[in-house]
Amino acid sequence: MKNILFINTGGTISSSGEQGGGLTPTQSAEHIVAAVPELKDICTIEAMTLMSVDSTNIQPEEWVTIAQTVHEHLPHYDGIVIAHGTDTMAYTASALSFMLGALDKPVVITGSQVSVLAEHSDSRINIKDAFRTAATALSGVFVVFNGKIINGARASKVRTKSYNAFESINHPYIGYLEEDTIVYNEIPESIRPTGHVYNDHYSPNVFLIKLIPGMQPDIFDAVKALGYKGIIVEGFGMGGVPFKEINLIDKIEELVKSGISIVVTTQCLYEGGDLTIYEVGQKVLEKGVIPCYDMTTEALTTKMMWVLGQTTTPAEVERMMATNYVDEITIPQ
The missing domain is CATH 3.40.50.40 (Rossmann fold)
Incomplete structure (x- = not known):
């Protein structure tokens, strides 16, 4: 059974209205995992809360923090799942794609349009699908949302409320998660030039x-x-x-x-x-x-x-x- 690290960074998936003034991230990584008991049949999980931030407040400095954490821990796991707010998820997924360099394991980013605390939430299926993807032989950074696997540098949020919030832009979906299987598309092999190694330097200018x-x-x-x-x-x-x-x-x-x-x-x-x-x-x-x-x-x-x-x-x-x-x-x- 694969060993997957779960990193929580906040977002709607971990939000509640406990503090008043609108939804804000309050739930830990452990709380999110506990809400999806089926995960125990997919892989073994270690969970950590790296930050609890509405993704609107995620800045390039947080991309570096997430990239460094993934780079440090990925050698010790078969894959990593990151819970993230949807508003800037595509920016983080793209930034990580460039910063992390060529990977030989999956780094999967997901989230939800509705909190994990809500009865009718998309959070549990998205989390389950993310772990299913992280337990595959895929390599690279991916967004998993609403049953679709998207190249991290091709994802874009195109809807504010609907569960099918993300689409793969100008690129085939990597695959689709069905009830008992993952159906992959045949797509051209990614071009990953020699020398594309981990580098988290960036300019905000x-x-x-x-x-x-x-x-x-x-x-x-x-x-x-x-x-x-x-x-x-x-x-x-x-x-x-x-x-x-x-x-x-x-x-x-x-x-x-x-x-x-x-x-x-x-x-x-x-x-x-x-x-x-x-x-x-x-x-x-x-x-x-x-x-x-x-x-x-x-x-x-x-x-x-x-x-x-x-x-x-x-x-x-x-x-x-x-x-x-x-x-x-x-x-x-």
């Missing part, structure tokens, strides 16, 4: 700008003045950036020349961007921005933070952003 019609170019001056080293621009459609009545492209070029790395992506959730198709994409691509194709916002943000934690040299940032570390990006051939 990343800013995300979502373009709207009428946005003025001086927004880029303000971001530069605040000291950001990386900027993610969510353009229109395929990633288009306006350059006529309002010209944002010249300002972007100015920042690129000053040594700031700028990534241009699409605001659309599915199918990714392509800056080579339209003039509004080609013009900004010519200014030295970095295309990111079909990465999720969560993966793109955490990857850029992680990359800038290793280097601020623009050419190296561009190389690393274009490297497929954990199957987080599909690069056209």
